[in-house]
Amino acid sequence: MDADVIVVGGGVIGTAIAWRAATAGRDTVLLDPGEAAEKASEVAAGMLAPVSESVFGEENLLALNLRALDRFPSFAEELEAAAGFHVGLRTEGTLNVALDSGDLAALRRMGEFRRGIGLPAEEVTGRECRRLEPFLASNVAGGLLAKGDLSVDNRRYTRTLRAAAARAGVREMTGRATAIDGGTVHTPERTITAATVVAAPGNGVTRLDGIPGPVRKAIRPVKGQILRVRHPGTIPPVATRTIRAMVVGREAYLVPREDGEIVIGATQEERADRDITVGAVHDLLGDARAVLPAVSELILAETSVGLRPGSTDNGPVVGREGEDLIIAAGHFRNGILLSAVTADAVTALLDGKDPAPEWAPFTPGRFQ
């Protein structure tokens, strides 16, 4: 037996789980393919905005995401204390803006919905929008200020998780798991064993022998292209809050970081390649300019692609699958947001307890 727990997958989910397992005193191995560019969490925008992200008919997922939003700050605080540095959590909230009266009506409905579930949602006029965010387009007709929404610098967050995991004694190994068999994990280079294996390989789940077929079939990569822009020295910050809008039927968002970077996202494409395409970059830049014209003067610093692991019902897949296997996969667009409560759920499962009730609809068994 090489460890108490082997966590397969070094993305945000696997690393969060490994940190918590080691903190609870378990001898933990984190098996990571080691290619940061392949991790959806490295490409994410880091919005923690369950309501803005919610879709009608996904009430179970919304309930889980709301639990995740509630949990995130305390998790981040403990993480920062453990690692000794900050994750770049921003609490200025989200300003959803409308560029025409149809969008404004939709925002009003979203406001009612948010308030109905007890979340802050303040209706603001176009003028108030521009007072809050002076660089907004002059045709912004009105908005909805979601003070409860958070965002986190996804790359600082995963770096912090990794540092905390190392400090807690997690042993990181480089390797790509090909099969799980009982408590044994096979890679092309080696075989390691533990009392429990936690499979958190993102899209890798589809190529991992030992994961039940229905789970493997339920998950597929969803391509997202995303941009990062930076301020040249001559230009003051053009955004304080996360800004979201519908632009010609596409959801556009701009997520500002403490260091002056703004993340602009994102496409959602049912494909698995990593090509940065002319059409996607053009659309994203156009949407961003439509909402915040001053971004025209900013520096296009990065174009990147993430392959988000989406399940057939858009929900994550977390639960036990036999004596020695726990699955934590399929986090789709909510990997960063759900990382804290996923680590909590896996901690409970390792302790032989039930995860929080919001997890009940998201077991691997639902696909059988």
Next chain:
Amino acid sequence: MDADVIVVGGGVIGTAIAWRAATAGRDTVLLDPGEAAEKASEVAAGMLAPVSESVFGEENLLALNLRALDRFPSFAEELEAAAGFHVGLRTEGTLNVALDSGDLAALRRMGEFRRGIGLPAEEVTGRECRRLEPFLASNVAGGLLAKGDLSVDNRRYTRTLRAAAARAGVREMTGRATAIDGGTVHTPERTITAATVVAAPGNGVTRLDGIPGPVRKAIRPVKGQILRVRHPGTIPPVATRTIRAMVVGREAYLVPREDGEIVIGATQEERADRDITVGAVHDLLGDARAVLPAVSELILAETSVGLRPGSTDNGPVVGREGEDLIIAAGHFRNGILLSAVTADAVTALLDGKDPAPEWAPFTPGRFQ
């Protein structure tokens, strides 16, 4: 005396001159700052299209550029034979297209002008345009086929020049010249001397002591942002010829390479920074999509910036400036096109002869 000739500047102009000087039997040193990314020639599109580029009132420049177009193929042929590989010269011509009737009228006038100076210019209908280039936008109203226009792969061309120069015995030294004094060139690291110094430092001319003040003042960097896109394996080539169009008042061009790359350009900005900006990339991608919608599916492979050395009258600055100094600078948008005839002109000057008559309006003395 370290050499017969020291050429200051390892861009396309300096390298072409050094190759020809060495080929003529002169012991030649090429002093190159060595930072390829700083060279406008590395960023260029490589269009050899004097008429499409010409502006009313610049007849002298047009005459020079026409001479350059005429000379380029034989120069390239000799270069390829000397270096042993190809420069990627394309002879399919340029298809200028019009997206509306106003543009079409302008194209008709350009056609008359081209034919008036003896250059091929065939008027084609919108349908014929799409037959020539099947991926053109469906609203292309008509076009002008300029069969005489050429293009060259700028990076293969400069690499070939460099290889030919080395084969011809040019001694390359890395260093940034700060001053020229008689036949002496100073860099922070060393001092070298020759019978003649040829100053071809692009924008560096403004920081080079020993160049007459009026010449230094006449040249300034003109920023150009340019994109390179590539075909994913699943998509056949979407363009055969150089395609040009006016889009919302901006000149857009797409220059296809043999290897499937397409260069999309370019902005023209009176600034000297190297920032890739959101606005410029968005505009260039939008213009390209408007002309050739299929580029949407291509890969955005590179965004880059060139600082073209423009003079106050947009013409190059080539001529003797005293016994031991020859200046070859200010080639602006035409550095690749003019490289062959500039090398010829400097060869003539080194031989004590007059350059071709088209050079007469472009001496350094005109700024005094």
